[in-house]
Amino acid sequence: MNKSTSSSFFGVRSATIIASFFLLLAGCSSTTGLTEAERQKLDPQLTMLLRGDIVAESDLDAGLRKDGTKEYGVIIRSKNVEEIKQAGIQIGSAFSDVITARVTIPELRKILSLASVRAVQSSSKNRPH
Numbered sequence: 684m685n686k687s688t689s690s691s692f693f694g695v696r697s698a699t700i701i702a703s704f705f706l707l708l709a710g711c712s713s714t715t716g717l718t719e720a721e722r723q724k725l726d727p728q729l730t731m732l733l734r735g736d737i738v739a740e741s742d743l744d745a746g747l748r749k750d751g752t753k754e755y756g757v758i759i760r761s762k763n764v765e766e767i768k769q770a771g772i773q774i775g776s777a778f779s780d781v782i783t784a785r786v787t788i789p790e791l792r793k794i795l796s797l798a799s800v801r802a803v804q805s806s807s808k809n810r811p812h
Contacts, residue, residue: 716792717733717795721795721796724795724800724801724802724803725802725804726802726803726804728742728805729755729757729791729804729805732788732805733788733791742805743755744806744807746785748787752787753787753788754786754787755786755787755788755791755805756775756783756805756806757784757785757786757791757794757806758781758782758783758805758806759782759783759784759802760780760781760801760802760803761780761782761799761801762799764777764782766798767782767784767794767797767799767800770793770797772786772790772793772794773785791803
């Protein structure tokens with residue numbers, strides 16, 4: 684390899700390494716595919732669920748719909764129940780700014796994008812003592 688070929692090879696290689704680093708960094712910061720504002724609305728268990736991390740089924744109120752789709756019990760904090768209903772979310776109950784629902788992952792993402800939603804947390808299963 685002559686000097687000009689060598690320097691152009693290493694220049695391209697350096698640029699590739701740098702570009703790969705920035706892509707990796709961007710991928711790590713958006714592992715859930717959500718904006719920072721949307722991530723801040725989530726509790727840690729739901730964040731892990733959206734990232735694809737392993738979450739113990741016993742830690743979530745999870746079930747299956749009639750069509751076999753997995754759904755999760757959530758508590759939504761919002762003063763605008765109508766906005767949530769208009770987004771196609773089936774509401775379980777609503778009292779003041781506390782709303783319960785059973786949602787799929789895509790529905791959860793939809794809820795997080797709503798401006799009126801301040802927080803979403805996983806509901807817990809009731810167990811006999």
